[in-house]
Amino acid sequence: MIIGETPLPSGALGVDVVAMTMRFGGFTALDSVELKVRPGSFHALLGENGAGKSTLVKCIMGYYRATQGGVLVGGREQAIANPKEAHALGLGMVYQHFTLVPAMTVAENLVLARDDVPAVVDWTKEKKQLAAFLSRMPFKVPLDAKVSDISAGERQKCEILKQLYLKRRFLILDEPTSVLTPGEADEVLGMLRAMVVAGDLTILMITHKFREVMAFADDVTILRRGKLAGRGRVADLTPDDMARTMIGAEQLTVQPPRVGEVGEPRLELTKLTALDDAGAIAVHGVSLAVRGGEIVGIAGVSGNGQRQLVEVLAGQREAESGEIHIRGDLYSASREEMRRHKMSLLPEEPLKNACVGGMSVADNIAFREFDRAPFASGGWWLNRSAFRKDAERKIGLYKIKTRTPDTPISALSGGNVQRAVLARELGGEVEVLIAANPCFGLDFAAVAQIHAEIMAARNRGAAVLLVSEDLDELLELSDRLVVMFHGQLVHEARASEANLTEIGRHMAGH
């Protein structure tokens, strides 16, 4: 018989989640989910957006208190009331977005993350200890560099090092590679894998990239709509098995095959330069031609000027210099030009970029056409019944799930907001289509539908410029692929002949 608490086992920690249910009001985000992460294993948590992955890890970390069910850490039931208690048990989490202070050095960030920062920091001593700590770690980071000066890959390493420095023995990684090039991702995950194999660490990684699961994970747990859909050893599974378990019985839109001839150049950028909000050059002398019946993909790590480039094309930002021509006509993103050239835009974060949240679904669908018949009688009086009729037709056609056409669009899920934008932008004829991360954060059904629509627009002869941070998406859809780095186009390849290593190298600027 043991009196009092036994100390937690040293080394890697195991975490079990028992019959966890989490309800938000009437919505059940988790429905008696089980998760067993063996100590010293690399565990992948798969699932579509909204499947409950984030809710599950937030319950483990104490951000949420589960409605029912419990968490076992090192085999012992723990009531984790807040993140601080989770930290005390040795649980840590690395977020998708960076949590480092950009204006401070790596060393300062590491020391300040501690719970017991002294009022006066003895930096000489701290630096010596940090150097000693780093020498035991598999990755090296420049301790005296400012976080704002180091690359995304190094920042992600810092985030992970911070967790190890804080002596966390169970790490949750939330899509840790979304900001990294394939090369950087492999390096970071490889090093973490080595620490897991050495028995120092247990890792639970949220991801949607099957490649990383196959290469690095031991076990996998798959969630679907808040329920446990399946689990097993990665070695026994194929990506197809996992995809089927994630999606369930849902019917996905079939992508049409790539057909049709490539036509004349339709969208031409000449030495386009644009600034970012801070006034620094974000797009630097970009020249590019997109022809009809062709999808040109722009690859690049986020923050290399892609957003500003799309904003210039969308009329949301003025170019500093350079010209845009469509079918030979100078283009300045006016409503008349967009209409004449049948321009369509699918921007990233549609609610922020292309919709008015407080206006109804029907109104949002009519943004491009509201000032013409049949929506406007006599060019000035709004014809409400035309709005409604058109919206009802498109809601059916594009499978937009909304209670009524008059529901504010902000009440819809991300996938349905994007479907509404899709209905507006691709509902008519399209000759030029600009899409930026159109599938970011959407579920499989929405992604399949959007990909199919983009491919169909291409097949009908549209010139498509697709900017994406998802290489798989680019390789699947593009005819031609260019890589953007520090505001410049640095590499071009036919998508069918593209070499992932080569592209990754250019994305990282080598």
Next chain:
Amino acid sequence: MTTEAADPVEAVAVSPAAGPGFLQRYGTTIEYILIPGAALVGALAVFGIFVALFGKNPLDLYFYMYQGAFGTWFSWQNTLTRAAPLILTALCTALPAQLGMVIIGGEGALLIGALSATSIALAIPWAPPLVVQITMVCAGVVGGGLWITLAGALRQYRGVNETISSLLLVYIGLAILNHLVEGVMRDPSSLNKPSTREIGAANMIGSIPGTDVHWGLVFGVVAAFASYVLIYHTVFGFAARVAGGNIRAAKIVGLGVGKLILTICFLAGGAAGLAGMIEVAAVQGRTNANLAAGYGFTGILVAFLARQNPLAIIPVAILLGGISASGGLLQRRLGLPDASVLVLQGIIFVFVLASDALYGRIAFLKGKS
């Protein structure tokens, strides 16, 4: 692989036929009435404490306020007369608000509108009254309109904050008015209070038959209805709501935001300028510093209380008109300073602004079924 929960989950589509409950349909509307109403009650309570500090009974205060505002036909007429310019100056804040702009310079547009209308009337003394009146309306609208357009243009082309520029333009407008009234436009016979010459009794717009309420009230109500139709039923209003709701969305569909800003600012300033014209042609008969009576500033309060809705402005303007009308009675019966109703207005404004944080947070109005 063990599949433990492989039940086919049907699509979570909500049937479009499902009738939304009463709260789901009207929850927002109820909120728009309940919250400003509660703010008003809260402000009255605090004002009651303020009055109690003067040794007066707050219940007397509320009674006399009601008497002074709505108690008799006489006080109703007084209230409606004061409400007329408030409706118009409130539109000066409410219209730009549709575009997401906060314009608080209605007072300046009112003064410039009054000055323009007076100048034009004095310039054509030979014309028949109807012609003079129509010309005055046009001059008032154009003068006030251009004044606020200036604030809009500064924002559009120079990136100047429109709230600050419109406020500062009030003081410039007042300075111009004083300069002209005390200078070239001064009527030599106005000794104590420098004023312009009278526009002439024949050119005054008079009262609605059977009342002492001048035609300005009709102007105001018509302008409020016209603004409502403009915003909610026309292509222009739709474009304005898109741009006001999300400027990035407006740009991505190629709407000319600059044109919208300038047009809305012109209409807004025009409304306040019309209020100035009415004050001249229905009340004062001439332009002098009396015109800067604070209608422009109270209009801001009206617009915020009405949640920038042009139709809601009408009842709110009548309510605030009533509060200001009751000032005289409070002075006579309770011996409170005439300006104490301004204190009440200030308290109301603070409450209304603070209550803004409550929208969408009242649990039982969320209409969850």
